[in-house]
Each structure stands twice: as structure tokens, then as C-alpha cells.
Amino acid sequence: MSVPRDAAITIVGGGAVGAAAAYFLARDGRRDIQLLEARGVCEATSSQAAGLVGQARPTVDRARLTMAATQVYRDFERETGYSMDYRECGAVRLALSGTSVAELRQIAATAEVTGLPVEFLSDARLREIYPALERTESVKAALWSPTDGYLQPNSLVSAYLGAARDLGVTVATHAAVTGIEVRDGAVASFSTAAGTFRTEQLIIAAGPWSGALARLAGLELPVVPVLHEYFVTEPVPGWHADLPCLRVPEVQLYARGESDRVLCGGFENAGTSIDPRAVTATAALAARPDWEVLGQFAEAMSAFAPAVAGAGVAATFQGWPAFSPDGRFVVGPVSAVRGLVMAAGCNAHGVSGSAGLAMHLLESLTGDPSPYVRSLSPDRFIPRGWSWEDARREAQAVYENYYPMPVPS
Ligand SMILES: Cc1cc2nc3c(=O)[nH]c(=O)nc-3n(C[C@H](O)[C@H](O)[C@H](O)COP(=O)(O)OP(=O)(O)OC[C@H]3O[C@@H](n4cnc5c(N)ncnc54)[C@H](O)[C@@H]3O)c2cc1C
Incomplete structure (x- = not known):
């Protein structure tokens, strides 16, 4: 060193x-x-990051950039000999209202311009791709982005x-x-x-x-440092590492399989930030789990996968990403x-x-x-x-x- x-x-x-x-x-x-x-x-x-890599974006600039970045993660081992452990499991984005369906359409239109493969899924196809989502009655539309995935930070x-x-x-x-x-x-x-x-x-x-x-x-x-966190459950039947990444923008929720466990996080409506003037160049930024917030994510998630409600929490991750x-x-x-x-x-x-x-x-x-x-x-x-x-x-x-x-x- x-x-x-x-x-x-x-x-x-x-x-x-x-x-x-x-x-x-x-x-x-x-x-x-x-x-x-x-x-x-x-x-x-x-x-602490969940490692989600999403290319489907509402604007062309952002979509092109994330596509180029994802190509870097895909090719990195071949080009350098070092693996980033990028897992191309795909991603599903769910819309629960007309407003959210409009957002998915906007993303799909952008994807068409940038050449990103995406597809709207029927309920039957959603269940086929994501069998761990047992409850999908509230879903008005689901957009599938097969070349998305996640990596290990x-x-x-x-x-x-x-x-x-x-x-x-x-x-x-x-x-x-x-x-x-x-x-x-x-x-x-x-x-x-x-x-x-x-x-x-x-x-x-x-x-x-x-x-x-x-x-x-x-x-x-x-x-500005803003607290962000997620939890990983104990093993839940039906969950595995190759299930798609899940995003439900309406309830600000994301999830994915972490081996046979569920990784689940979100963006709560009342965030916690630190006054940047209080952060020094050598400050320790402690972050502790906020169980109330994590409980809200678990509740939102169990509306789609009820087994999550009964699963124990094996680990929590938290930190202060800068906004x-x-x-x-x-x-x-x-x-x-x-x-x-x-x-x-x-x-x-x-x-x-x-x-x-x-x-x-x-x-x-x-x-x-x-x-x-x-x-x-x-x-x-x-x-x-x-x-x-x-x-x-x-x-x-x-x-x-x-x-x-x-x-x-
Ligand atoms: C719970 C959680 C989940 C997340 N999930 C995702 C996700 O799924 N996908 C995603 O893209 N992002 C995610 N993020 C956000 C992501 O983690 C951050 O955007 C990213 O890590 C920022 O990287 P960074 O290198 O800027 O910061 P850091 O990883 O914080 O690196 C900054 C480094 O600077 C060093 N440093 C600080 N001060 C000094 C100094 N004075 N001298 C020398 N070194 C110094 C620190 O020690 C630190 O290692 C998540 C974040 C959290 C907390």
C-alpha cells in the first residue's frame, strides 16, 4: 500500500x-x-449500497449515460481481468395509478429513442418473470427492462x-x-x-x-448528506439472486433477491439530513437503523409479497449519500x-x-x-x-x- x-x-x-x-x-x-x-x-x-443498476430513465441524456455505464460494468472483467460482479437479472417497474402508468410510458418512449429493450408485461407474464410477487391486483402496468441488474459495490x-x-x-x-x-x-x-x-x-x-x-x-x-437505508431479511421461500430488481415508484420502494433473502429499501417521505456545515473533513458520520422507516418499507413490500411481513430481519444497511x-x-x-x-x-x-x-x-x-x-x-x-x-x-x-x-x- x-x-x-x-x-x-x-x-x-x-x-x-x-x-x-x-x-x-x-x-x-x-x-x-x-x-x-x-x-x-x-x-x-x-x-452500504444495494448496487441496483437501472437504465430505464425518463430523459434521453440520463438513459444514454446509464446505458453506457452499464456497458462498462458488463465488459469490465473482459477488458481488465477484474470482475464487478454485475448480475444482469433484469428489472421490473410497477405502476399503481394512471399517473405512474404515464411515467412508464414516458420511460418506454425514451427507451425506444436510446435503443434500450423494454416491454410492458401482462399480469400472467409478470407472475412468470417474478413468481415471488404473489399479490399483483393493484398493479396497473409493469415495465420489464431485461438488461438491467445489480452489482456488488x-x-x-x-x-x-x-x-x-x-x-x-x-x-x-x-x-x-x-x-x-x-x-x-x-x-x-x-x-x-x-x-x-x-x-x-x-x-x-x-x-x-x-x-x-x-x-x-x-x-x-x-x-447535503441524507440518511438512506434498507434491510435484508432472513431466507424467504421463492426468493433468489436472479429475480429481477423491483421498483414501485408510487410507494418509493425497491427490492431485489439477495441470495435466498429479500433486500428491501425505499425513500421515505420525511427524510433525515445533516447540516453540511456541521460535517468536517475528518468527521465520523454515524448511521443507525430507523426501525420505523424500515417497518414502512416492509409493510409496503408485503402488499406484493406477504411473506416479507413475517420474515425476520437479518441485516440493515445505512449511510449518508450526498444530495x-x-x-x-x-x-x-x-x-x-x-x-x-x-x-x-x-x-x-x-x-x-x-x-x-x-x-x-x-x-x-x-x-x-x-x-x-x-x-x-x-x-x-x-x-x-x-x-x-x-x-x-x-x-x-x-x-x-x-x-x-x-x-x-
Ligand atoms: C443504504 C444505501 C443504499 C444505496 N443503494 C444504492 C444503489 O442501489 N445504487 C446506487 O447507485 N447507489 C446507491 N446508494 C448511494 C451510493 O452508495 C452513493 O451514491 C455512493 O456510494 C457515493 O460514492 P462516493 O465514492 O461518492 O462516496 P463514499 O463511498 O462515501 O466515498 C467517499 C470516500 O471519501 C473518503 N473521505 C472522506 N473525507 C476524506 C478526507 N478528508 N481525506 C481522504 N478521504 C476522505 C471517505 O472515507 C469515503 O471512503 C446507496 C446508499 C446507501 C447509504
């Missing part, structure tokens, strides 16, 4: 996003890259970092960045307990700590500080979106990014024309309305 050093490019954060950034930058031919991680790699938010991060190391990237763990020196408007160096080191480019990929890292460079960015007030990635160079680059604000899709975010990062560094990638720039929050209270409330609302629903017509 390496130690912090002088380097042309320094990436802060060894979760899914930092690891993806390291691999994509090295693959693009950039040299002298190091990644610094305060803990061990993939020990924070990424380690730990495998994802190890695979990116294995391939990045093969391309010369060094990785230093237990190396918390505690200071960033900006001289003449540019990043000059950073500090850790091991000393101060020069760097030309510092990429902040520190998940919920990203705002705190930006503050070390004198910037205020609204990256932005407009629900978009915060990615690209910061104009106010030369050499400072953000790769943050994943809005709870930093695992499935890691390859996409890294692609945006590369594009943002070309000097001529597309209007879409430009729109993700951290510059949209600088200078500060927003209040911390509003930013926190809006970011939390993005969480609470995670599954977008069209306005009823």
Missing part, C-alpha cells in the same frame, strides 16, 4: 466515485495519479482500483486530507498527518464529506480555484452512476464539454446565491421525491 506523495493529480476519496475517477483518468492516458482515502477503500457510503471499487493500479495509479489508505493550500488562485498542496504534498489537480470525490473538503479550499458548496439541491451531479473544475475539481453530489446513484460520473468528469476536463456536462459544473453554486437552509431543504426534497412522477394530466 502506498503513502501520500507529490503527484500531478490527487483524488480524495476511495469510494465508488473516487475509484471510477482514478480508473477513467488513467485509462485516458493521464499520468502521475494518486488516490487518498481516509479510511480503507470502500468502507463508507459505497459499502465492494467488487466494483476493487475492480476499478485493481485496473487503475495496473495503469500506475497509487492508492494510499488511512490518509485523511486535513488541509488544502490555495496559492495565487490555484491549488498548490494538500496536507495529511504524513506531511504536506504538492499537487497540480485535486479531485474531491469524498461523498458526504465533499462539501467539507471544498471548504478546506475556501469554497461553499451545498453537498445536491437540484438533484444533479456536482462535477467538473471549479473556475474560482484552478486545479480544484469536484466529483460529488451523486444523489444516491453514485454506485450505478460511478462510470457515468467519471465519463462526465473526463469530459469536463477537456475544455469543451457538452452543454449538459457544463450544466453539472460546481460553478452553478458559486458565488453563493443560495442559503444553507434552503439548500438543505431542497436537497432533502430530492431524496424524498427520488422516483420522479409526471404531473397528472
Whole structure:
């Protein structure tokens, strides 16, 4: 394992996003890259993720990006020798009302434009594909996306970092960045307990700590940690790892088989966030299960699979994914500080979106990014024309309305 050093490019954060950034930058031919991680790699938010990878999206930009990212996960082992354990089990999205059916139609129309195979299922076909869903009377429409799936976040991060190391990237763990020196408007160096080191480019990929890292460079960015959690049951008959991923946007619910167990989570209507100003670069962000919230997910799920109600909970997973007030990635160079680059604000899709975010990062560094990638720039929050209270409330609302629903017509 390496130690912090002088380097042309320094990436802060060894979760899914930092690891993806390291691999994509090295693959693009950039040299002298190091990644610094305060803990061990993939020990924070990424380690908690359910790993769902969904390509069916309401907008063409997002759908194309997630399709390209999914192709990366599919091909990674063949191209690099490292497996991300992507399991292409497909996904089913259920609509319980006319409004939600309209959303599925919108997604299907987008899929047609992007070439993603999707299909509306009859009730009989839904039961054939998803026999573990015993109660489907409330389902008004079901959209099947056979090339979706899920991956194991730990495998994802190890695979990116294995391939990045093969391309010369060094990785230093237990190396918390505690200071960033900006001289003449540019990043000059950073500090850790091991000393101060020069760097030309510092990429902040520190998940919920990203705002705190930006503050070390004198910037205020609204990256808001919001609590998210799910549970995994004891074994439930009929459930297995190849069942499709399930999403029920109306009740903000998702589930999948985790071996012979049920993994079930959701996005509750009253989220819990942390004031980003209270998060420091070395803060420990503790997360405990909220049994009331997990109970709501179990109840919603048992409307489709009653066996879930009686199954014991074997494990819970929770963490603080970072949300932005407009629900978009915060990615690209910061104009106010030369050499400072953000790769943050994943809005709870930093695992499935890691390859996409890294692609945006590369594009943002070309000097001529597309209007879409430009729109993700951290510059949209600088200078500060927003209040911390509003930013926190809006970011939390993005969480609470995670599954977008069209306005009823
Ligand atoms: C319960 C749960 C379920 C989820 N399910 C999914 C899912 O199904 N699909 C999906 O795509 N996403 C999911 N997410 C969201 C996903 O986990 C995050 O979007 C993603 O992990 C963000 O990755 P990251 O690398 O930005 O952050 P992290 O994984 O938090 O990595 C940031 C790293 O920066 C390090 N760091 C912090 N400060 C410093 C410092 N000062 N110096 C050096 N290093 C530092 C941290 O130690 C940490 O390892 C889920 C999240 C949770 C909590």
C-alpha cells in the first residue's frame, strides 16, 4: 500500500466515485495519479449500497449515460481481468395509478429513442418473470427492462482500483486530507498527518464529506448528506439472486433477491439530513437503523409479497449519500480555484452512476464539454446565491421525491 506523495493529480476519496475517477483518468492516458482515502477503500457510503443498476430513465441524456455505464460494468472483467460482479437479472417497474402508468410510458418512449429493450408485461407474464410477487391486483402496468441488474459495490471499487493500479495509479489508505493550500488562485498542496504534498489537480470525490473538503479550499458548496437505508431479511421461500430488481415508484420502494433473502429499501417521505456545515473533513458520520422507516418499507413490500411481513430481519444497511439541491451531479473544475475539481453530489446513484460520473468528469476536463456536462459544473453554486437552509431543504426534497412522477394530466 502506498503513502501520500507529490503527484500531478490527487483524488480524495476511495469510494465508488473516487475509484471510477482514478480508473477513467488513467485509462485516458493521464499520468502521475494518486488516490487518498481516509479510511480503507470502500468502507463508507459505497459499502452500504444495494448496487441496483437501472437504465430505464425518463430523459434521453440520463438513459444514454446509464446505458453506457452499464456497458462498462458488463465488459469490465473482459477488458481488465477484474470482475464487478454485475448480475444482469433484469428489472421490473410497477405502476399503481394512471399517473405512474404515464411515467412508464414516458420511460418506454425514451427507451425506444436510446435503443434500450423494454416491454410492458401482462399480469400472467409478470407472475412468470417474478413468481415471488404473489399479490399483483393493484398493479396497473409493469415495465420489464431485461438488461438491467445489480452489482456488488465492494467488487466494483476493487475492480476499478485493481485496473487503475495496473495503469500506475497509487492508492494510499488511512490518509485523511486535513488541509488544502490555495496559492495565487490555484491549488498548490494538500496536507495529511504524513506531511504536506504538492499537487497540480485535486479531485474531491469524498461523498458526504465533499462539501467539507471544498471548504478546506475556501469554497461553499451545498453537498447535503441524507440518511438512506434498507434491510435484508432472513431466507424467504421463492426468493433468489436472479429475480429481477423491483421498483414501485408510487410507494418509493425497491427490492431485489439477495441470495435466498429479500433486500428491501425505499425513500421515505420525511427524510433525515445533516447540516453540511456541521460535517468536517475528518468527521465520523454515524448511521443507525430507523426501525420505523424500515417497518414502512416492509409493510409496503408485503402488499406484493406477504411473506416479507413475517420474515425476520437479518441485516440493515445505512449511510449518508450526498444530495445536491437540484438533484444533479456536482462535477467538473471549479473556475474560482484552478486545479480544484469536484466529483460529488451523486444523489444516491453514485454506485450505478460511478462510470457515468467519471465519463462526465473526463469530459469536463477537456475544455469543451457538452452543454449538459457544463450544466453539472460546481460553478452553478458559486458565488453563493443560495442559503444553507434552503439548500438543505431542497436537497432533502430530492431524496424524498427520488422516483420522479409526471404531473397528472
Ligand atoms: C443504504 C444505501 C443504499 C444505496 N443503494 C444504492 C444503489 O442501489 N445504487 C446506487 O447507485 N447507489 C446507491 N446508494 C448511494 C451510493 O452508495 C452513493 O451514491 C455512493 O456510494 C457515493 O460514492 P462516493 O465514492 O461518492 O462516496 P463514499 O463511498 O462515501 O466515498 C467517499 C470516500 O471519501 C473518503 N473521505 C472522506 N473525507 C476524506 C478526507 N478528508 N481525506 C481522504 N478521504 C476522505 C471517505 O472515507 C469515503 O471512503 C446507496 C446508499 C446507501 C447509504
